[in-house]
Amino acid sequence: MNYSADSLPPIKLIPLNKETVSAPERQRTNRPTKIAAPTDIRWVKVLEFLRSNNLAPNTRKLYERELKRFLAWTELHYHELRSRHFGQYKEYLMQEVHTHEDKPLSKSSINAGIAALKSFFKWMCLAYPDIIATNPTLSIKLEKVPLPPAQSLTPEQMERVWSALELLGETKQRDTALVHILSHGLRAGEIVQLNVGSFDSKLLFLPDTKTNEPRLVPLRKESREVLAEYLQAREEQGEVLNSLSPLMISHHPSYQGERLSYHGIYFAIEKIGELALIEDLHPHQFRHTYATDLLLLGVDPTHARKLTGHQSEKAFRRYTLRSEQSAAIAAYYRAIGEEDVE
Template identity: 80%
Template structure:
């Protein structure tokens, strides 16, 4: 090493960390918003999963949120994950994670998170078996929660709904047809996908449902006539209808004539709920009512499930509770020789 006297006289170099104070002196900013972490390569598969599944907007948001939370918790690559890691994550959700209010997650929230992971890793193991040979969520069980009661509308509330339709303006015929379809148990996301060709004058054909199984939905006479009248009105107004034309169209100024969206359906139903003075009326209210009414009419539960498109017998169980209760009450009064009150 060369001994240079001039170099020996140089002052020592001092490293100063770049904090907010020193950054301001240098005319720089340490704002976290300007610093973005590198893209997580694992997220690419999540985006592909979200695109490849027929998810309603709310379900998509839930899946995206829960998968993002899991990837933030674990830095492991997909091929490294084992059931024990998912079990640890479930413990984290149950014992450590807190809501904004500082409360533990409810069992339903934990189940929603686990269900999102189960759905994603089932898709991964099927689509990319070279990455995940065995689904790591198979042994992870959901929390036991009481079966929530069906949120069915009463006959009086349904009368209020039909009366409210008479007070609508431009959207009256569209919304009347919409409610007749919803009252046959369709999900909002399924209604969005309906085309003119999906209706043959008697049945609705749903080729791509939540369960990925096609479904036929028979409409009662009044509903068939309402839907047919709505399509006839659109033809009379100059619209050229084809089999691929949307069955329900928007009346919003920015989307007039386009396919009625998921949010458009929710907005229309909420508006009707306000007129009818029914709190928290939403499209699924009619699905609950339809399923409950089928069972009260004596339709076999397996046939009712086919009509509603419920894949899980457990999920459909909530609708059978009321019909079983009413049947038990009627059986009691028959046994003692009295008539049940109607």
């Protein structure tokens, strides 16, 4: 059978998506067709990693930024990556990436990028062993950097914090309870997850921690009483509390009565710092103060690490340095017969 051009059915163009522009319209607007960028399948795994891990907001933000930087550096799929590629990427961070001030990245910043990769690929090996059977980041080493000193608050600064709490208005009772909890070494992210049932009138039970290990935190008598009074006041104001009610609640007009957020904790402490005239006061300084004070009180470092939830002995070393120095100074004065010298 012979076909002529006139006998063939007309060709019908079917648009593939809503952003496809018809030929006549393109001719009228004289603009190129807008095509949606394809989704990088590798990024889908990153998002799954970020969702499935109990990361503090700041850590999540850092990991997201560093993993995005890595995926922009290479087009290789995860199963194609080898140890040498991560060595090359480390060189790239050291030699080609600069800060906004056009300075090379510090060793700490380089380590942050490497740590994000190590955490992600460790997770990939566990979650998708069919894609990555062996962690390719094991051979890449972190840069050696001196351990930063503990950012402990002095006794005089703590006195100013307690005094500043008296100047607060509506949030005074909640923020007083918040500082008492922070002063027992809890991370801000751990406090966010606490419920009323986490407090048994003596101890705080933390089921979800940064190290994924449950932890019991004993509270001082004064702190127990402050926390109990805070919860009693909420009930007297008509709130019905149960074991799943948030331990700390927001006073923000848009989130009144809801669980106090990570950023809400930082904002509250920042405000207290302004009243106490302590520049850049942040929640983690109370954790540093707690760990340092435990050792100065003579608590065994192993027990102190259990109370603070530190897994790494190396990370905890910053606190032992100060207690060892204080012990050495005291030993010197005892040796020369000046025990009472201030």
